[in-house]
Structure formats: C-alpha cells, structure tokens
Amino acid sequence: MAHTDGGLVAAYIEGDLKAFSTIVERHRARLLWVARRYGHNEDDAQDILQEALFRASYSLHTWRHESSLSTWLHRLVMNSGWDFRNHRVQVEAPTLDDGALPHDINPLLAADPIGRSEDMLHLHESLGRLHPDQRRALWLIDIEGYTIGHVAKQEGVQPGTIKSRRNRAREALRADLGECSVAPGR
DSSP: OTTSHHHHHHHHHTTOHHHHHHHHHHHHHHHHHHHHTTOSSHHHHHHHHHHHHHHHHHHGGGOOTTSOHHHHHHHHHHHHHHHHHHHSOOOOOOOGGGTSSOTTSOGGGSOOHHHHHHHHHHHHHHHHHSOHHHHHHHIIIIISOOOHHHHHHHHTSOHHHHHHHHHHHHHHHHHHHTTOTTOTTO
C-alpha cells in the first residue's frame, strides 16, 4: 500500500518521514519544471519548489483523494510561484540609457529577441525532423520531467530502448542545430 501516493501520504501522516522523501523523489522533476515557469533563474525555481514542498509537508493531511497527489502538489508549486512573482520586493535596475552600466559589459547578456525567435524556430523545425519515437522520449524525459523507467513502461519497451531513443534525438539535434544558441547541453 505504501508504494502508491495514497499509501505514502498515509504513512507520512502516521509519522514515517521517509514516506515524504519518497513522495518528493517521485514528483520532484515535474514540480521543478513547473517552478521554473515562475522563477527568473534556477535558484528562484529551487526556492519556489522548496516553499511548495514545505507547505506540502505541513498540510499533507488536507489532501483529499478527489484529485491526484501530483495535481495537488502541482497546485502548491503554482501558488508558491505566484507568491514569489507577486510578492517579491521590486528593485529598480539601472538601464543602459542612464549611464550607470557600461554598454560593452557583456554582449552575451544583451537581449536579442529576433535572434532568439530565429533560434526557437530552428529548434522547432529540428524537433519536427526527429523520428516520432525519439522526439517523444526526449520530450517526456527532458521537458516533462518523467523518469526513463516511467516512459519505458508507458511506451511498452525496455528502459535501454528509451535511453537509446533519447540519445539519438539529442545527437540529431546537436548535429542539426550546430552552434545555435539553443543547442542541447548548453
């Protein structure tokens, strides 16, 4: 029973602290993906996730089985992200026009919306050229945050097959994107 989300919640409520660790391990990748949508960088996303997991740890007894635990945790991360975005102290940053920042400080940090759009279009086209199995493996693991084992079970194949598909997809994208700034692994 303790291997299901409901069983883990019941075990945690009864005092098994390892049950909460298992819940976190099971859902962390997907929840971090959600947190990244609200933060400005990886540290912000980690803070948002930590806050949501803290809230979950003291209010897990309020989870009703009307929705999945994953959905409930997802909502906590979204709420923490919203709080982070809307309640952070706003600090006014200097602009390039006020002379406080030298114009040549770091050209790699300069915004380039047109170049970024071109990169994203190229990435989208490259993803479209992948074999559907490879694209699905890459998407489910690297974007959605599922484990290799979960995707293998979902696809009805061995984990090694999913690893191979994902690796081939990454290699094809690297070759196709070349030195493009959206190349995988950057």
